[in-house]
Amino acid sequence: MLEPSRTTGAASAPAVRSAIASAEAEVDLTVDEVVTLLNAGDDLDAVLTAAGTMRDAGLERAGRSGVITYSRKVFVPLTTLCRDRCHYCIFVDTPGQLLKKRKPVFMSDEQVLSVVRQGAALGCKEALLTLGDRPEERWPEARAWLNDHGFASTLDYVAHIAHLITAETGMLAHLNPGVMTADELRTLRPTAPSMGMMLETTSRRLYEEPGQVHYGSPDKDPDVRLRVIEDAGRARIPFTTGILVGIGETVRDRAESLIALRDAHARHGHVQEVIVQNFRAKPRTAMQSAPDADLLEYVATVAAARLVLGPRMRVQVPPNLSDTTEFALLVRAGADDWGGVSPLTADHVNPERPWPHLDDLATATEDLGFHLRERLTAHPEFIADPDEWLDSAMHAPVAAVADPATGLAVPGPPRPGDSSGASNPPDSAAEPTPFGRREEVDSAGRGGVGAAHDGGISRLISRAAADAGSLDDGEWQDLLRATGADLDALAAAADDVRRYTVGEAVSLVVNRNLTSSGFRTAPDAADPAQFDLADVAAIADDAWQLGATELCVQGMLPADVSPDTYLDIARAVKATRPDLHLHAYRPQDVWDLADRAGIGLTAALAAMKDAGVDTVPGTGVKVLSERVRAEIAPTDLETDRWVEGITAAHRAGFSSTSVLFYGHVETAGERITHLRRLREIQSATGGFREFVPIPLPGPRGGVALVAGRPAIDEHRAMVAVSRLMLSGSISHIQVPWPRVGREAAAILLQSGADDLGGTLLDGRVKPEAGIEHGQDLPVPDAAALVARLFRPFRQRTTDYREPPANRKTPIR
Structure with a gap:
């Protein structure tokens, strides 16, 4: 009442x-x-x-x-x-x-x-x-x-x-x-x-x-x-x-x-x-x-x-x-x-x-x-x-x-x-109790993490949750390989770290994708993935009308298209819908603009900002390993240029996502090295908003790190280690629901993750022009999934702020 x-x-x-x-x-x-x-x-x-x-x-x-x-x-x-x-x-x-x-x-x-x-x-x-x-x-x-x-x-x-x-x-x-x-x-x-x-x-x-x-x-x-x-x-x-x-x-x-x-x-x-x-x-x-x-x-x-x-x-x-x-x-x-x-x-x-x-x-x-x-x-x-x-x-x-x-x-x-003087506990209580460490127990009074098992993995989990910096690379690799009860304890510890830092809310941004590789000055009408600047404006307007607060644009332009088109696309979006957040251009795309236009990386980033780009995707890399790149994605940007590009973007005032593609030829050690490198970049720039561990699909992907370990456990281990290792550095761990499915996403939200990424609206204008088209997660569906976990749902902006009230999509 x-x-x-x-x-x-x-x-x-x-x-x-x-x-x-x-x-x-x-x-x-x-x-x-x-x-x-x-x-x-x-x-x-x-x-x-x-x-x-x-x-x-x-x-x-x-x-x-x-x-x-x-x-x-x-x-x-x-x-x-x-x-x-x-x-x-x-x-x-x-x-x-x-x-x-x-x-x-x-x-x-x-x-x-x-x-x-x-x-x-x-x-x-x-x-x-x-x-x-x-x-x-x-x-x-x-x-x-x-x-x-x-x-x-x-x-x-x-x-x-x-x-x-x-x-x-x-x-x-x-x-x-x-x-x-x-x-x-x-x-x-x-x-x-x-x-x-x-x-x-x-x-x-x-x-x-x-x-x-x-x-x-x-x-x-x-x-x-x-x-x-x-x-x-x-x-x-x-x-x-x-x-x-x-x-x-x-x-x-x-x-x-x-x-x-x-x-x-x-x-x-x-x-x-x-x-x-x-x-x-x-x-x-x-x-x-x-x-x-x-x-x-x-x-x-x-x-x-x-x-x-x-x-x-x-x-x-x-x-x-x-x-x-x-x-x-x-x-x-x-x-x-x-x-x-x-x-x-x-x-x-x-x-x-x-x-x-x-x-x-x-x-x-x-x-x-x-x-x-x-x-x-x-x-x-x-x-x-x-x-x-x-x-x-x-x-x-x-x-x-x-x-x-x-x-x-x-x-x-x-x-x-x-804080000298704070080392002695107060003695003013009528019945003082000792202030030493208590045995850790779960909600039913039983021994919890650090008490349930006597093995080394249990001790590693407790240390990882308490102080991520205390583990060496080999110990993190051991956690990545956890199975059975050890994996359950690892996921629970990561979820506790998530709960007590970023909180219980699960977030989602209403967005649409546009793959800039599909741009053509004269699109082929028979290819629905191709588009021109007029289509860009129509796509931006349609996304806005459907409730989107973000348009994500990425992908290298064809070699016969002027590099200035990267900027033209941004201008077309902002001219049509100036309040639509433009999340655009991977390091590889930015380097393409810089190199082909002959203006250099710093000038390319400045031109993007002038054209209306708000933030950048930290994609375009699988694992920060030249061995892996050469074997699995030789056309990707060299890893040192990716690091240089994303660091320069952060220093130019752009925040970004960060990713790791796993489940192919990479080793546990290469995954850990990748996460450490992201932490180093974050310490230097503070530009990463979130980390997205993404399983690589077949035919080269889907390879288990631990032979015989179910796919969902592969994902749980990766998400949990990401949360623990990046805690205090990169706040948000995102579940790539289009790759793992909605049911698995719910499980990963109980393994340390706190974000579902974007709705990936198809839109009514050239839906095929966006990567992962044909999949979408409407806000009411996301809210229902989160409610099953007894956690609050939050619609967010690209940079994890609160959208204006008139841009929030009803959940019912």
Whole structure:
């Protein structure tokens, strides 16, 4: 059940001006005055201006004028079991769902460290521990897991993990475990410099009325949540909280919620930031059909939060929950913090909404007249007074990553050796438990990876999942040859790494292929694969009308066709549909343009960018081995020229895919060398978005690496090793569903893969002009396949961003 926000009509202009004047005088606003601001209507611009001015004054007082902050973080979903039943939440699972997803009850020490070490290498300072509230009080499986591992409670395990993260990586934990008692807050304080819990709303109707979003969720009682916020203040804990907009609350509820947070902070001075978060409907939830929060109501709430909370408060808006076109409004409304953004992990609470790329976020922030700066989990004002706000155990770890002049984050990765003082676990618990390593078990309490087998492969799998760099080439080759129970364990470990980094969402781009080798100045009407520039325009227009966001063009032009035609094709696409993403030209094609036009590689890439090419395919290579190329594909580009071409493309500003064709004459060692080479290129350029392991079809392909191993197991081993070896380097592993089939694709999505590539629309104009024509994967079919795996489906753009709402294809 979702009720409207019950706006009472626009407030009068004099009432709005009066409320603004009170806020500017830093007089505490009344509920009625806040309602007036929220209902400003035609006077919303005046509210936004006042809020933005107040934010700017606060930043100047803080000594960082023109700075918007964010925290570079890793999201650690410690457990997705929960005792609550929120109607909008897709984060939580039941024990039955965990079994179907092959997902553990709790992340193990090794799984957590695998993720946070990768994050630390990418410069992350924050480890956000998010989990369901007290799952052991509802689910016997959670209680059994904790008992088997020697923990008194979920919060006891949170303390252990937080300490472990800081001791092993130098990162700082931000704890978000839900409702806590005063004693529990004090117990956790030595393990983290900050904690958080959303108030969400003060509405008792949403909690008490059957059918409302918080009904049946004991931890969503507004009084209970307000008590936690008060207790955190008494315990001197820098605390993050906030409200949700659009979950059925009234405008007056929003006003009362903001005032409740203001008053709690006035009593204790501990609220370091207030998040104003817009509701986004999630599939497979009770609120899946509810509308998203109205943009102007959301923006008005951000502005009201600023005016209620004053210039010194940090007001956060999550950037992944808004379109980039909406950022300007949010900043005008007084926001000054983007919150945590991860270069590694997904937003596990909003898996359908990827984080913005940090470079893009910095650019967007600059475009709005601000500088983006990294902060820590605790804000500078609290770091500046550690004796008051930080437990003594946190002094050294925080100082190691804080700029002493600003209190913001120092650049670069944290170092565990700098966190002296974090090596001893807190002893403030009433019944302390040892903080040593626990035996790893699966969701039923049995021994898991690293415990199920005693053989060497099992140990290799555990090492590969924890630290890919610790394995040599021979050990990776052993994993490629895994069979039976060892292969099952390998696939499960890879899937866990996938789950805890890129997340549960399975993505797909709506696209169409066009093979540029079929271009002719005078096409033969008898050959449907041939086309000219007029056909290019018609194909682009047709693809757009069918919902495509990408046109993929690749293939060398015939020798008798001018090399300038590569650019003419791009121009024809962009002239017809300028917003259609053009993913075009392999390194071999680019070299053909460069060589035949006599302009060189750098100029060829610049000309492609000018013509409208957006990204490039990293195809045109089987394996990075001259021996293999000579035997299986002698007409392919030489491997050193492929590497030079793709590296130059990345440095010219093009991102790309990457591939490996397997199952022919290549050896296990050559596969591993190929993956290592891709990692090296990625370290140098950062240009690869995804990796696609593609089985080569017959007659030369279909050769098993392990004699007698079924084809599906050949694919599972390749996908799993790819995920593990490329983790922390190339984020996305794509399943080539046209090569393996839909049923096998579903299995590979449980072996470490997270992406299905493209729909491969045939289109209504010259479908034969695209490679792999005759095969397509409609969005509803893809969504149905993913739903069988109990995972969320996400339509993406070529570069893994969120398509505009009007370009999303309905899944039903």
